[in-house]
Amino acid sequence: MYNIVFIGPPGGGKGTQADMVCKFLNIPHISTGDIFRAMIKEGKSELADMIRGYMSRGELVPDEAVVDVLFDRISKDDCQNGYLLDGFPRSLNQAKVLDAKLASAPLTHVILIDVDENQLIKRLTGRRTAVNSGKIYNIHFNPPKVEGKCDVSGEDLIIRDDDKIETVTNRLKVYKDQTVAAVNYYKEKGVLTVIKGEKNIDEVFADIKEVLKS
Numbered sequence: 001m002y003n004i005v006f007i008g009p010p011g012g013g014k015g016t017q018a019d020m021v022c023k024f025l026n027i028p029h030i031s032t033g034d035i036f037r038a039m040i041k042e043g044k045s046e047l048a049d050m051i052r053g054y055m056s057r058g059e060l061v062p063d064e065a066v067v068d069v070l071f072d073r074i075s076k077d078d079c080q081n082g083y084l085l086d087g088f089p090r091s092l093n094q095a096k097v098l099d100a101k102l103a104s105a106p107l108t109h110v111i112l113i114d115v116d117e118n119q120l121i122k123r124l125t126g127r128r129t130a131v132n133s134g135k136i137y138n139i140h141f142n143p144p145k146v147e148g149k150c151d152v153s154g155e156d157l158i159i160r161d162d163d164k165i166e167t168v169t170n171r172l173k174v175y176k177d178q179t180v181a182a183v184n185y186y187k188e189k190g191v192l193t194v195i196k197g198e199k200n201i202d203e204v205f206a207d208i209k210e211v212l213k214s
């Protein structure tokens, strides 16, 4: 049974690796960011409007909203044999609330994908996303076969609203100010494994598979 958390700075490769790991282990990939983007795309609701505001500024969505959405998702049938959380928790409070919730089936792996800040900025500003297939590309490091189109679905690739440089800078600050505290919490508990995320995508995947053997 795998109850995995991927934590780390924006642009570190959590989504890219989560997609590969979840196919490999046949478990659901639960990204709070993806859930929020889907809620915003679905249409107008007070909650979606509130979330859009926080995301567009690169701030964390308030815990009450995130925790409800996340707990609702992990209570679904497809999560009963494990799951991978990508982007949750990202504050000390979220980490503690998650631990309390999972008392009877705790996390099996907490993996930090660590990447230097200059590289993160290049990755985020070069990212292109396929909304429907969920595939993630990069104009510098992982381009699609046909420029601007998804290899899998053929749909047009988009630039995420929060990948413009002003928002990227704020997301990196928020990571340091709020998410590093959750990283330290797992470090102190002795459950954190740090993966060097600056290798190429396949090498990082191989390193993560090694960690998952234990």
Ligand code: AP5
Pocket (backbone or CB within 6 Å): 008, 009, 010, 011, 012, 013, 014, 015, 016, 017, 031, 032, 033, 034, 036, 054, 055, 056, 058, 059, 060, 061, 062, 066, 086, 087, 088, 089, 090, 094, 123, 124, 126, 127, 128, 136, 137, 138, 139, 141, 142, 162, 171, 197, 198, 199, 200, 201, 202, 204
């Ligand atoms: P979220 O969608 O989770 O964004 P994030 O954490 O900022 O992370 P990213 O998705 O930007 O990066 P990633 O690590 O997934 O990297 P990726 O694989 O795409 O959250 C967005 C927002 O939602 C937050 O700002 C917040 O407002 C809100 N939110 C979400 N969860 C929340 C929570 N728990 N609490 C409160 N608010 C929450 O890769 C990046 C790029 O690099 C891609 O172009 C990729 O192709 C490339 N790349 C990947 N790996 C490599 C490699 N090894 N070498 C070269 N390039 C690579």
Ligand code: MG
Pocket (backbone or CB within 6 Å): 014, 015, 016, 031, 033
């Ligand atoms: Mg992501």
